Amino acid sequence: MHAIVCEEPGRLVFKEQAKPEVKEGYAQIRIRRIGVCGTDLHAFEGTQPYFTYPRILGHELSGELVEPNGAPGFEKGEIVTIIPYFNCGVCIACRWGKPNCCAQINVCGVHVDGGMTEYLNVPIHSLVHGDGLSYDELALVEPLAIGAHSIRRANVKSGEFVLVIGAGPIGLGIMEFAHIAGAKIIAMDLNTKRLEFCRDRLNIDHIINVSTEDVPERLATITKGDMPTVVIDATGSLKAINGGFQYMAHGARYILVGLQKGDITLSHPEFHKREATLMSSRNATREDFEHVIASMKKGLVQPSNYITHRVQFDKVTNEFKSWLDPANGVIKAMIEV
Numbered sequence: 001m002h003a004i005v006c007e008e009p010g011r012l013v014f015k016e017q018a019k020p021e022v023k024e025g026y027a028q029i030r031i032r033r034i035g036v037c038g039t040d041l042h043a044f045e046g047t048q049p050y051f052t053y054p055r056i057l058g059h060e061l062s063g064e065l066v067e068p069n070g071a072p073g074f075e076k077g078e079i080v081t082i083i084p085y086f087n088c089g090v091c092i093a094c095r096w097g098k099p100n101c102c103a104q105i106n107v108c109g110v111h112v113d114g115g116m117t118e119y120l121n122v123p124i125h126s127l128v129h130g131d132g133l134s135y136d137e138l139a140l141v142e143p144l145a146i147g148a149h150s151i152r153r154a155n156v157k158s159g160e161f162v163l164v165i166g167a168g169p170i171g172l173g174i175m176e177f178a179h180i181a182g183a184k185i186i187a188m189d190l191n192t193k194r195l196e197f198c199r200d201r202l203n204i205d206h207i208i209n210v211s212t213e214d215v216p217e218r219l220a221t222i223t224k225g226d227m228p229t230v231v232i233d234a235t236g237s238l239k240a241i242n243g244g245f246q247y248m249a250h251g252a253r254y255i256l257v258g259l260q261k262g263d264i265t266l267s268h269p270e271f272h273k274r275e276a277t278l279m280s281s282r283n284a285t286r287e288d289f290e291h292v293i294a295s296m297k298k299g300l301v302q303p304s305n306y307i308t309h310r311v312q313f314d315k316v317t318n319e320f321k322s323w324l325d326p327a328n329g330v331i332k333a334m335i336e337v
């Protein structure tokens with residue numbers, strides 16, 4: 001079989017490898033689609049923290065279950081996706097029903113080899129049924145589940161204003177699930193093209209370009225002076241995160257989905273007088289994956305909107321570098337295996 005190995009930053013190699021043997025506790029998937037995400041691009045660039053090489057990238061996956069190996073309720077040949085956050089099952093987070101933030105987490109394609117391969121072994125408990133959806137749709141469940149998880153963390157209520165900072169693929173997923181929760185959404189970014197995508201393809205009513213507009217004034221106008229009761233950062237930019245505190249309404253929640261390496265600073269009196277809540281949102285759980293799949297089946301999310309680039313498995317090494325260039329307008333590149 002073939003696999004694509006990131007040998008070192010900047011070098012992807014398409015090569016022949018032995019097909020893995022099926023091991024106890026693991027099922028085997030014939031991979032059919034791999035969605036490419038920021039993590040993969042940063043790993044390729046060499047800017048992803050704590051990343052070791054060589055590594056097979058890819059965690060947004062769908063395929064055919066060729067060997068269920070006793071996975072309860074799963075049948076040979078069925079179409080599946082996976083929850084790519086392989087958890088330990090025994091740590092405090094796992095015991096408390098939060099496997100998404102397991103203390104010993106192994107993310108597929110990050111800490112352990114991932115899906116840019118024809119055959120992949122995955123823990124049986126990571127399998128998710130995909131019947132009724134296409135391979136493309138299923139490969140988009142994971143990035144959307146990250147958005148769904150953040151909306152559940154924020155406990156978004158119908159009718160409230162949610163400000164989403166950052167309109168990349170994760171930000172767009174957050175907007176989709178804020179919309180499903182009945183929120184009024186304000187999309188903010190510094191990229192005009194991305195904001196136009198929000199307005200034209202996702203029907204977002206309010207868009208703000210942070211580089212050209214007076215953000216506090218626009219927010220006050222849109223919310224009739226209240227300001228947003230939920231602010232979600234999907235940029236992972238320290239400057240954007242520090243700036244987000246001032247946009248919160250009194251009593252608001254601020255949820256960090258994007259991650260960066262620095263220390264956050266905030267004005268304690270400003271934070272305190274709002275009785276604000278700050279929380280992070282990491283990965284997603286099975287509940288979120290199921291919410292995304294159910295929403296896709298009801299037609300509430302149109303995953304095909306996101307796919308801007310498509311490439312065959314044996315051509316990936318030629319194209320991958322170009323997806324880093326913002327001028328190419330990549331939202332989601334999809335690899336067909």
Ligand SMILES: [Zn+2]
Nearest residue numbers: 037038039143
């Ligand atoms: Zn991803």
Ligand SMILES: [Zn+2]
Nearest residue numbers: 088091094102
């Ligand atoms: Zn754990």
